[in-house]
Amino acid sequence: xxxxxxxxxxxxxxxxxxxxxxxxxxxxxxxxxxxxxxxxxxxxxxxxxxxxxxxxxxxxxxxxxxxxxxxxxxxxxxxxxxxxxxxxxxxxxxxxxxxxxxxxxxxxxxxxxxxxxxxxxxxxxxxxxxxxxxxxxxxxxxx
Numbered sequence: 089x090x091x092x093x094x095x096x097x098x099x100x101x102x103x104x105x106x107x108x109x110x111x112x113x114x115x116x117x118x119x120x121x122x123x124x125x126x127x128x129x130x131x132x133x134x135x136x137x138x139x140x141x142x143x144x145x146x147x148x149x150x151x152x153x154x155x156x157x158x159x160x161x162x163x164x165x166x167x168x169x170x171x172x173x174x175x176x177x178x179x180x181x182x183x184x185x186x187x188x189x190x191x192x193x194x195x196x197x198x199x200x201x202x203x204x205x206x207x208x209x210x211x212x213x214x215x216x217x218x219x220x221x222x223x224x225x226x227x228x229x230x231x
Contacts, residue, residue: 133229137224
């Protein structure tokens with residue numbers, strides 16, 4: 089798919105790239121491939137749902153959901169009012185994997201290992217609590 093000059097100019101401004109940096113960016117064929125597929129991913133929401141929780145100091149409960157847009161940005165207005173950094177940081181590898189699978193033409197919902205746990209090991213192992221979250225990708229709801 090050919091990318092219009094308007095898109096390249098937008099990206100240069102959006103990313104704050106100099107002309108030299110933009111030249112390097114455009115020379116990488118993977119960037120063009122990702123940009124050509126990005127509009128489809130922007131119509132998706134990546135959701136992490138708490139499927140197990142015990143002793144969570146941030147009070148995350150089973151059924152709580154964390155929402156990310158297709159660019160990997162946390163959609164804070166849809167998330168719990170308190171978000172544990174330990175839980176948030178553990179989502180990063182699956183968030184990245186979901187994007188990579190999507191760009192490779194594979195349905196991220198077919199990911200075999202789609203659960204992550206927060207870094208707290210729980211009271212039985214000397215911590216406080218622990219939550220487990222499962223990732224999925226959904227069509228974006230129109231607001």
